[in-house]
Amino acid sequence: MSNALQRLRDAGYKLTGARTTVLRVLEDSGGHVTSAELLERVSTADANIGRASVFRALDLFTRLAIVRPTYGEGSAAPIYVLLPGGHHHHIVCTVCHRVIEFDDCRLGELNRELEARYQMQMTGHLLEFYGVCAACARNVAQEA
């Protein structure tokens, strides 16, 4: 059983069809989906699952730090990111919104320091870098 399902159960939540399907779709999508894509794929996987349950599952997963919503384009349209092992890191081009994922793990010490300083029990973190990708930089240069 996946680590996330284990966490769900340990926290006292039921392992329902809707929840396991949403989780599987998230994993199959590379851990990076908009809510619209997610709704569509979940519906394809099992047409009986309602939108509301997908949102309820995402809410729950967010509280358990299994997943994290983050802003994609504009202000609407969140992207849901899996936090396997509790963390995730990526770079977003603020012009074309392309996302590059990268591994990193230099935050362990900072994590421990913050837990001690603020009396928090950390469950994960998300690190986003913003910038302009090479392609967009060229376009901007051309326009100018």
Added chain:
Amino acid sequence: MSNALQRLRDAGYKLTGARTTVLRVLEDSGGHVTSAELLERVSTADANIGRASVFRALDLFTRLAIVRPTYGEGSAAPIYVLLPGGHHHHIVCTVCHRVIEFDDCRLGELNRELEARYQMQMTGHLLEFYGVCAACARNVAQEA
């Protein structure tokens, strides 16, 4: 003139009343507001400014990495965070959604490495830690 206004002008955008007001309200709010609060405060500051212009300004600021929307409670209701000097760091309690801000600056080197590796011109970053605060941990313990 604020650094952000300078960036706006340098990128070739006009320094309009709506934009400067939105920016000032953001700064006066400690660089941490929901869109609802922002709309209200901007409207108080200058009743002639329309909602649309506030959203358009936020969009622009996001592209310029002056600001970053991040998820507060549930899936709706973004919080806009100023990225002074291009970055910001905080801890969110995933239960009560309280936010603790902290300073940090150990990401400079990683930033440079990523710029080189992915040919990106970085404009900033956001680091969020998730966890359960002491108060919420107590509540959960009581319930169980």
Added chain:
DNA sequence: TTAGATGCAAATAGTTTGCATTTGT
């Protein structure tokens, strides 16, 4: 002077809720 930005109000997306029914434990 004039391209770019604005304000308005209507249109659109996206998310949440209430409640009867089903399901995991």
Added chain:
DNA sequence: ACAAATGCAAACTATTTGCATCTAA
């Protein structure tokens, strides 16, 4: 058995768009 979770569809909220007007450069 029974509390918890679901599915549905309607209600809501938040954001975006089109267009005539205004304004910073």
